[in-house]
Amino acid sequence: METKNTESHPLIMPSDGVSINYTIDQNRNDLYDILYAPTPNPLTEFYNRALYGDYEAMGVGLTATGSATIGITLPPGSSIEAAFLFWDVIRFGGYVGPILPGGKLNNINITGTLISTIDFGGDYIDGFYADVSSIAKEGINVLEDFPRGAFRVLQTDGASLVVVYSNFSKPFKTVLINKGLVAFYDDTIETTFQDFIVGNPPITAKTTYMVGQSSNGRDNAYFNNSMVGTNVFNNSSGPLWSNVSVDVSNLVNSGDTSATAEVHVPLSGILIWIAQVFSVNAPSQKVSTEVRGIDFCK
Structure with missing residues (x-):
């Protein structure tokens, strides 16, 4: 050949x-x-929990300094049940050294679990997550000391913090997180949520896209084959990070057992998709403490 x-x-x-x-x-x-050489790690189920409550997800770009803050606001009377941090690190061709999974959250050292590594033409993209359930808090969360090197060496694009909370004044919902690592351009990539059932009306549902790099302004976000955003993965949460939450209540129906999120980016941009969250009201008879899909934190 x-x-x-x-x-x-x-x-x-x-x-x-x-x-x-x-x-x-x-x-x-x-x-x-x-x-796509080697094959990327598609986004698949990581966390699935039904509870009275919901989730909050916020993100921030880290490429400039490796440090930033993420604000989390929860309804009064809420308790944090689980929290996860997702981020990516690019090791450019000029970097010589090991994979760097560390950083600090609220002045506590964290070590991420490697989701996958993508070889992008001699540069390497590492995707990480960390269970920060005992560290994350409502209010300002401080991120520090994430990898940042000299030009053409090392950078952390950004990070997203997902907080799952319980609150017995809120509807009974299923919260699902899919994680993986896909770098792409001039393509449409999807992830599918399964193992849930949508309850009776009124339906309230939302989803959050967590995406690194930039589309240069011509991307599209879809949910269940309907466009829910355009030009949203264009540094919307700071340089090289987009944490985009969308109300998708009108795009799901009672009895649904799956839902699909999609991201399209043209040749003019590159995106790194690391995680997606989805929540929707569930039948109230479901046990409120059920947790599945996390492998117990896969």
């Missing part, structure tokens, strides 16, 4: 004001195959 010399799409380091292009030499005839 003929070796093809193809210029890949750039990863971005906006804090330096520079886009970096890389040349890939692969025995492949299709740029899509080059980008």
Whole structure:
């Protein structure tokens, strides 16, 4: 097979004001195959819990300094049941050293669990999550010391904090989190939520997309085949991070047992999708303490 010399799409380091292009030499005839070698880790079920309550998810860009704050607001009388932090780190070709899974949350050292690593034309994208249930809090959460190196070396795009809370004054809901690591452009990627059932009206449902890098303004977000956002993955939570929450109550129906979120990005941008959250009201007879899908934290 003929070796093809193809210029890949750039990863971005906006804090330096520079886009970096890389040349890939692969025995492949299709740029899509080059980008997806090795195969990415699709977003699949990580957490599934039914409870009186809901979730709150907020995110922030970290590429400039590796430090920032995330504010979490919960309804009065709420208790935090679980909390997870998701982030990605890019090790550019100039970086020599190990994978760096660490950082601090609220002045406590955390070590992330590696979701997956993607080889992106000689650079490496690492996706991480951490169970921070005992560290996260309502109010201001301080993130510090996430990887940040010199130009063309190392950066953390951003992070999202998902807080699952109980509150007996709120409807009975199922909260689901899918996690994975997919880097893509000029493509549409989807993730499907399963193992739930939508309760009777009135239905209240929302979903949150957690995405690194930038679409350069021409992306589309979909839920159950309906467009729910455009130009939303364009640094909406700070440089190189977009934490986008959408009300999708009118896109699910009583009795539904699955739902699909999709992200489309054109050739002009690259996105790194690491997690998706979805909540919807559940039949009230379901046991309120049921937890599944987390592997017990897979």
